[in-house]
Amino acid sequence: MTLGKSFTFTELDELACRYAHMLQKNSPVQSGDVVAICMENGAHFVAAWLACAKIGVISAWINTNLQGESLLHALKISKSSIILCSAPYQQKLVETMEGEEASQMHPVILSGGTSLRSYIKSIDELLPTQPTSQPIPLRQMTFQDPLCYIFTSGTTGMPKPAVIKHFRYFYIATSGEIAFGVKPKADRIYICLPLYHTSAGVLGVGQTIIHGATCVIRDKFSARNFWKDCVINKCTVSQYIGELLRYLLLSEKSPYEENHCVRLLIGNGLRPAIWRQFQERFKVDRIAEFYGSTEGTSNLINIDGKEGSCGFMTIIGIAAPIYPIRLFKVDEATGELIRDDRGYCIPIRPGESGLLACTIRKNNPLYHFEGYVDEAETQKKVIEEPLPGSDPKDQEMIFSRWKGENVSTTQVEAVLQGLSGIHDCTVYGVEVPDCEGKAGMVAISPSPGVAIRILLTILYKRFTTALPPYAVPCFVRITDDIDKTETFKMKKSALQSLGFNPSSGSKVYFLDHPNETFTEVTEEAIAELKKKRVTL
Numbered sequence: 001m002t003l004g005k006s007f008t009f010t011e012l013d014e015l016a017c018r019y020a021h022m023l024q025k026n027s028p029v030q031s032g033d034v035v036a037i038c039m040e041n042g043a044h045f046v047a048a049w050l051a052c053a054k055i056g057v058i059s060a061w062i063n064t065n066l067q068g069e070s071l072l073h074a075l076k077i078s079k080s081s082i083i084l085c086s087a088p089y090q091q092k093l094v095e096t097m098e099g100e101e102a103s104q105m106h107p108v109i110l111s112g113g114t115s116l117r118s119y120i121k122s123i124d125e126l127l128p129t130q131p132t133s134q135p136i137p138l139r140q141m142t143f144q145d146p147l148c149y150i151f152t153s154g155t156t157g158m159p160k161p162a163v164i165k166h167f168r169y170f171y172i173a174t175s176g177e178i179a180f181g182v183k184p185k186a187d188r189i190y191i192c193l194p195l196y197h198t199s200a201g202v203l204g205v206g207q208t209i210i211h212g213a214t215c216v217i218r219d220k221f222s223a224r225n226f227w228k229d230c231v232i233n234k235c236t237v238s239q240y241i242g243e244l245l246r247y248l249l250l251s252e253k254s255p256y257e258e259n260h261c262v263r264l265l266i267g268n269g270l271r272p273a274i275w276r277q278f279q280e281r282f283k284v285d286r287i288a289e290f291y292g293s294t295e296g297t298s299n300l301i302n303i304d305g306k307e308g309s310c311g312f313m314t315i316i317g318i319a320a321p322i323y324p325i326r327l328f329k330v331d332e333a334t335g336e337l338i339r340d341d342r343g344y345c346i347p348i349r350p351g352e353s354g355l356l357a358c359t360i361r362k363n364n365p366l367y368h369f370e371g372y373v374d375e376a377e378t379q380k381k382v383i384e385e386p387l388p389g390s391d392p393k394d395q396e397m398i399f400s401r402w403k404g405e406n407v408s409t410t411q412v413e414a415v416l417q418g419l420s421g422i423h424d425c426t427v428y429g430v431e432v433p434d435c436e437g438k439a440g441m442v443a444i445s446p447s448p449g450v451a452i453r454i455l456l457t458i459l460y461k462r463f464t465t466a467l468p469p470y471a472v473p474c475f476v477r478i479t480d481d482i483d484k485t486e487t488f489k490m491k492k493s494a495l496q497s498l499g500f501n502p503s504s505g506s507k508v509y510f511l512d513h514p515n516e517t518f519t520e521v522t523e524e525a526i527a528e529l530k531k532k533r534v535t536l
Contacts, residue, residue, distance in 0.1 A: 058146050191217045
């Protein structure tokens with residue numbers, strides 16, 4: 001069910017069959033090809049990837065916020081030869097594909113709406129004429145074949161397409177009933193998170209695909225309409241990220257918030273400070289917090305509703321075969337693992353923070369690390385010989401988020417490459433009072449003689465045209481020099497500790513959309529930010 005239109009299982013299957021026939025008749029699709037899907041939340045997104053699965057090709061779920069270089073990178077790294085695009089995103093797709101860097105790419109493009117170019121085929125014209133019979137697969141498929149590529153956050157590099165096999169989709173979707181107590185025959189699941197992410201696209205929609213539950217999909221989150229949607233559509237379960245629940249708490253009281261029947265919220269990132277406040281105001285019985293990653297082989301789940309917890313892990317060594325995850329010490333300045341004199345990783349103690357690592361077992365599909373499309377990137381994630389007598393462990397970075405999205409510092413840094421007037425720069429996250437996640441900040445050491453005001457205006461234009469809105473840095477720190485380690489790595493920890501407060505020898509500027517630049521942070525501006533009178 002999408003808001004305004006409902007689908008039975010038969011109707012959704014017929015829509016998927018139409019997409020499958022359309023692909024086979026109007027593109028040179030072959031077994032193993034990759035079809036990029038750039039569509040808004042709704043039944044057509046689900047039908048499109050189901051169509052790819054039916055005929056034996058792989059779908060790449062594209063973040064619809066991407067544009068310019070970021071979008072081009074996603075299409076290239078996923079090796080997409082065909083693109084399915086809905087009308088709202090056709091314009092920026094055309095601009096990206098007609099750029100100089102995309103000159104060697106010649107994908108087949110099918111788009112909704114009016115075709116802006118002669119080489120773009122119209123989904124609106126082709127889809128209704130397709131049969132609803134089951135398509136003939138291009139190859140025989142198994143549970144171990146790739147189903148789709150879902151992009152990681154890119155915290156340790158540019159966003160990477162993680163390989164999701166049919167088995168993995170089934171396994172993640174099954175956990176909704178087992179771990180969280182979703183009742184397929186009774187529950188209606190409200191989904192307002194992006195379907196191109198694992199949480200909504202697999203864990204959320206998977207309750208419908210695998211278990212037969214009803215899901216209600218909104219194109220994007222709306223604090224004003226959240227409870228209204230839940231009441232009108234009789235939703236009993238909803239997904240969230242911490243930022244989303246904070247927005248609901250800040251919203252004006254709605255008559256619908258007292259009449260809903262939502263009993264369970266599933267998600268991650270809810271801060272302890274607002275956990276109880278949220279439950280008391282909105283009378284939600286249970287909040288099921290979890291921690292995991294798209295490509296990881298394990299996760300943490302809060303099964304008993306403990307406030308502020310995303311789950312627990314045992315420190316008893318003999319329990320490792322049952323729940324094989326570990327937390328290892330890292331250098332806070334560089335993020336690299338710390339090893340002892342023997343070369344082994346050092347497990348952390350209770351109360352310390354570290355790096356989550358999960359066991360890799362090649363003969364066990366539950367713990368087999370499929371990794372990424374790029375095998376070299378896959379190997380970078382493997383920690384060799386972390387403990388005495390152990391198998392390799394999968395390194396899982398702890399991601400920082402902003403506005404509910406993971407932000408790649410490397411992706412932001414790539415936008416700055418080749419920009420004149422910058423001697424040195426680094427990108428990191430800083431905390432903003434009463435906000436979930438960390439706001440992006442760029443520390444820049446400018447070249448001698450550079451006009452700072454002009455540079456800030458150039459930065460604004462560069463960021464807003466090349467990055468998705470959530471990835472645009474909120475702050476810029478102009479400093480004389482950026483400290484480095486002995487191995488010439490940026491010391492981000494010292495900069496992070498300063499937050500967005502100006503310090504001696506540097507000035508800080510905040511994102512100023514109305515004036516299309518970055519404006520200097522003064523004491524008055526800091527007060528306004530803390531009072532939320534200035535929106536980042």
